[in-house]
Structure formats: structure tokens, C-alpha cells
Amino acid sequence: MRIVRGIAWLLLFVGAWAQAAQLRPFGKGDMARLLAERQGHAFVLTLWSTDCPHCKTSLRQLAALAKTHPQLDLVVVNTDSADESQTIAAMLAAVGLGGRDIWVFAAAAPERLRFEIDRHWGGELPRTYLFESDHQFAAFSGPVDAGALQQWLVRHAGADRPPHPHP
Amino acid sequence: MNSERWRRLGVLLFVLLAALVPLADAAMKARPQLAASVAFDAAGRLWRVRLLDGLLVVDRSDDRGASFSAPQPVTRQAEAVAADGELRPDIAVAGERIYVAWTSPLPTAYAGHVRFARSLDGGRSFAAPLTINDNLDAITHRFQTLHVAADGRITLVWIDKRDGEAAKRAGKSYRGAALYYAVSDDGGASFEPNLRLAAHSCECCRIALATDGDGRPVAFWRHVFADGSRDHLLARVAPLADEPEPPRATEEHWQINACPHHGPALAVAPDGTRHGVWFAQLAGEPGLFYRGWTADGRPLAPAIRIGDASAAHPAILAVGPRLLLAWKAFDGEKTVIDVIESTDGGHRWSAPRAVAATGGASDHPQLVAFRGDAYLSWSSEAEGYRLIALAPADGGRP
Numbered sequence A: 001m002r003i004v005r006g007i008a009w010l011l012l013f014v015g016a017w018a019q020a021a022q023l024r025p026f027g028k029g030d031m032a033r034l035l036a037e038r039q040g041h042a043f044v045l046t047l048w049s050t051d052c053p054h055c056k057t058s059l060r061q062l063a064a065l066a067k068t069h070p071q072l073d074l075v076v077v078n079t080d081s082a083d084e085s086q087t088i089a090a091m092l093a094a095v096g097l098g099g100r101d102i103w104v105f106a107a108a109a110p111e112r113l114r115f116e117i118d119r120h121w122g123g124e125l126p127r128t129y130l131f132e133s134d135h136q137f138a139a140f141s142g143p144v145d146a147g148a149l150q151q152w153l154v155r156h157a158g159a160d161r162p163p164h165p166h167p
Numbered sequence B: 001m002n003s004e005r006w007r008r009l010g011v012l013l014f015v016l017l018a019a020l021v022p023l024a025d026a027a028m029k030a031r032p033q034l035a036a037s038v039a040f041d042a043a044g045r046l047w048r049v050r051l052l053d054g055l056l057v058v059d060r061s062d063d064r065g066a067s068f069s070a071p072q073p074v075t076r077q078a079e080a081v082a083a084d085g086e087l088r089p090d091i092a093v094a095g096e097r098i099y100v101a102w103t104s105p106l107p108t109a110y111a112g113h114v115r116f117a118r119s120l121d122g123g124r125s126f127a128a129p130l131t132i133n134d135n136l137d138a139i140t141h142r143f144q145t146l147h148v149a150a151d152g153r154i155t156l157v158w159i160d161k162r163d164g165e166a167a168k169r170a171g172k173s174y175r176g177a178a179l180y181y182a183v184s185d186d187g188g189a190s191f192e193p194n195l196r197l198a199a200h201s202c203e204c205c206r207i208a209l210a211t212d213g214d215g216r217p218v219a220f221w222r223h224v225f226a227d228g229s230r231d232h233l234l235a236r237v238a239p240l241a242d243e244p245e246p247p248r249a250t251e252e253h254w255q256i257n258a259c260p261h262h263g264p265a266l267a268v269a270p271d272g273t274r275h276g277v278w279f280a281q282l283a284g285e286p287g288l289f290y291r292g293w294t295a296d297g298r299p300l301a302p303a304i305r306i307g308d309a310s311a312a313h314p315a316i317l318a319v320g321p322r323l324l325l326a327w328k329a330f331d332g333e334k335t336v337i338d339v340i341e342s343t344d345g346g347h348r349w350s351a352p353r354a355v356a357a358t359g360g361a362s363d364h365p366q367l368v369a370f371r372g373d374a375y376l377s378w379s380s381e382a383e384g385y386r387l388i389a390l391a392p393a394d395g396g397r398p
Helices: A002-020 A030-037 A053-068 A081-094 A110-117 A146-155 B003-020 B162-169
Strands: A023-024 A044-049 A074-078 A100-104 A127-130 A137-141 B037-040 B046-052 B055-063 B092-096 B097-105 B114-121 B142-150 B153-161 B175-183 B195-201 B208-211 B217-222 B232-236 B265-268 B274-282 B284-292 B305-306 B312-319 B324-328 B336-340 B352-358 B366-370 B373-380 B384-389
Touching: A002 A074, A023 A030, A023 B097, A030 A110, A030 B336, A030 B366, A030 B373, A044 B046, A053 A074, A074 A081, A081 A100, A081 B336, A110 B114, A110 B324, B037 B092, B046 B097, B055 B097, B092 B142, B097 B142, B097 B352, B114 B153, B142 B208, B153 B217, B162 B175, B162 B312, B195 B217, B217 B265, B217 B274, B274 B312, B274 B324, B284 B312, B305 B373, B312 B336, B312 B366, B312 B373, B324 B373, B336 B373, B352 B373
Parallel strands: A023 A100, A044 A074, A074 A100, B208 B265, B265 B312
Antiparallel strands: A044 A127, A127 A137, B037 B046, B046 B055, B092 B097, B097 B114, B114 B142, B142 B153, B153 B175, B175 B195, B208 B217, B217 B232, B265 B274, B274 B284, B284 B305, B312 B324, B324 B336, B336 B352, B366 B373, B373 B384
């Protein structure tokens, strides 16, 4: 019986892993797709690199937020490259953001992706965007300002609504 | 085994599998390590260092970059070498001596060693590399910059976190990282013990070194000031007092608790004036700024903006009466290298001209000179390496 339960746990975890932690290339046009998929919905986009000591602090802040707001639509995008996927996955797991989609920059020129995301972003990291439902946004280089974050959460108790409407 | 144990085993397996995750998508390839550095020797031959199939190699062009000799490995044993963006291998040439320096990243995040190797036989062979940082903890010793003076003194400056780590162990906080340096007066056979140039540097921006009027290296780097702003300091390579806080060389007061990954560039003109270009945000708008200083570091004029909001990763070169500035811009489709020029010491500049472009990945631009001629040195994934002669711009003529 115990063995059966153990195997059940195992399958559950393997299943969760296979479904959840997917490597998603973030390429040309993906920012527009991301926005289109979230038409009318507020969400948080954060960009980070394994080579950025300040990113860990910011990822931990967002991980804590994701924990207290399970419905929060948080898109985490790494700006390194897929060959660093093991380091990327390990760092995300370490800060408490394991088991979710792992977006990784995948265009030949990162300047193209920066241009598509935000022309006023110079590439400094971490960079986080609080998107409103109409996709106006507030951008933060470094940790997100706690006051701004709180206000955003109040406006979007909707962080509690599922990001994609049910059919 | 009880169910708790099985659950733990499950969690363990989950973590192990999660760590292995994402090798899946073959469409996603590694970021190309395109960073190459070049230097002319006295005969006008161009020496180049870069990564080739994971190996650090040096080769030489006798025809201004059109063709290169067979690549010569710098290290006998392969080691990790950073050659991307702000982290590039350096090369300097003095007669038959070729000096190469690089950062070898360690598996620990942000950790690396500063490495140096020399060839005494015109690049035919390289001596075993030295590790220059004398603190060997698996922490940050990265973003090295190499300077070789006319009298043969070799200086290496890098970003070092030994003080920050010591502070952390003592339960204290530490602002940013530090700049450390080492000099060799025996042609790179050995280096003096490490010294601290400055406390509280930015953690991940390249350091600019140029040759001051008297032949000694002068450094220009992004600093973390006590108010949290990341402006720059300009100082000779010598221990710099932390208190009182040194005066800022740049004054955008860019307040961020983040990694810009945008290091500055510096050149010293024949008249001893210093000329710097750097990245900052001012009034919410990112971009590049230029300013000149007298030989003793007093500003010549207020900083001016260079290029548009996409301008980044600049290079600057003083050659005779010419001052040239190059940077990377993105026009929505292509990455472009724009160049401007001044012949009156940085007061008036020509209109930008696009001298090279690519649709794909590319290195930061470098500017090099041989005698009176200026060149752009640039690698891009699609087009390969290019050395482009920069003829004087009419707009820059007085």
C-alpha cells in the first residue's frame, strides 16, 4: 500500500514536472503574442539573467508574491540563452519559481527583443513590468517598488481572476 | 519506508528532473560568443583574440582584416572563457610579445578567475596561463581589462567581490563590488600582489582603461555611490580613498538597484584631455552620453547625449586630431554601428553615419588605430569579422 502511494506521489510529481517546467523560446514576435493572449488582463512580466546578482532579490520578491497570490499571472523571461537552461532552471527553483514555464531569449539579436518589449529599456536587469488590463504598464529596473506593487494588487484583486477567461 | 519518505523521494526526484529539464528544444541554440579584441603591432599587422569552438585562440591579419593566419590556441587545456558582451578577452602586442587576458567563469554564479598568458615568440606559442587574482575563492573576479604601457608595465584591472563577501561573512552589507588591480614589471612573468583601486564599483559593467598623457593607465568605470546612483568615476590606477566619496565624473544620478550591463569607454587625446562615453538613463530615457575632461579630470563641458534611445555599447578613439565615437543602435530591423567624429576636441561632432549593420547577433563595436588611420572592428554572427576603415568625416572638419 505504501509502495503504491509512493509510486502515486512519484507519478504525480513527474507529471507535474513534465507539464509545468517547459522551456519556451522567447523570440521575434513573442511579446506581441504574449500581449494578445492576455487581451484585457493585467499581468506581471519580469526579465532576468543568471549573470545579474540583483536579479535574485527581485525573483525572490516575485516568488513570494506568486505564493500569496496563486492566480497571479507572472511571466518570467530569462535573457540568457537555452544552452544555460540547466543553470536557469536551477536558479528559478532555488528562488521558489520552479515548475512554471521557463521563457528564454531566443532571437539572434537580443536588441530586437528589447526593442519589441520596450524601447525605453536599456537592457538593465532585473526589469519588471506591471501591466494593467489595458496593457498600460509601469516599468521597474531593480526590485519593484513595494508601494506601486501594492496598489497594482489592489487594482487587480484580479490578480485573483484566472488570466484566461473560461469559454 | 513510510509514505513521508516516499513523498520526500518524490520531491527529490522532482528537483533532480527539474534541473535536467529543458534540453528539449533543438531550435534554441546557444548564444554565440562573438566578442573579439584586436590590436595592431608596430608593423601594422592586426592581432586578434576570440573564442573558436570553445577554445581561446589568437590569429593575425597582414591585410587589414581581409584574411587571418591559422588560429593559435592560447591555452593547452581547454577552459571556460567568457567572450560575450561586456566580458571579452583582451589582447596587447609589444614587439614579439603577445599578451592575452580573459575571465574564466566558474560553475558558481557570478564567479570567475582573471587569467593572463603571454607569448614571447610572436604568437607561435603561449606560456602556461597565470591566475591574476590572489584571492581564489569561487566568487567574482571578472570583467578584466588589460593595459600595456610603452615602458612595458602591464596592468590588469577587474571587478572583485572579496570585500563584499568578507562583509557578508561579518553580517554586514556592502555596496556593489570593488575594483582590484595587479601590475607586472617583468613583462608578465609575474604580477605584484593585488591592490584595491576602488571600493563600491558596479558589479557587472566592463571597465575602460586608456593611456594618460604620461603613459600611465587611467580608468573609467561605473560606481555605486552612497545614494545608490550608478554614475562613473575617472581615476588613475592607484588605490583610491573611499572617504570622502570621490567626485563623480558623470552626473545623470541614475538610481537603480540593478545590473546595467553597460560599461563605459575612454580615450586620451594627444593633448592629454580625456574623453569618455557611457550609458545612462536620464529623465526616463536611456542612451549614451559624452563628455571631455582636462588632463587632471576637470570637465571640459557638460555631458551631451549621443544617438537615440537605442544607442549602447560605445567605443571611443583618439587618433591625431580626430576623436571618433562608435556605438550600437537598433532601428527596428537591424543592428547598426553608427560613427561620429570631432576634430575640435569634442565640441562639435559630425552627423552619425552608419558604417556597418547586421540582422542577427553581434559583438560590441571596437575602435582601433594604426598610425593615423582609424578602424571599426566588429564581429557579427551572419557576416563574420569586419575591419572597416573610417575615413575622416567632412562634418567633423572645423
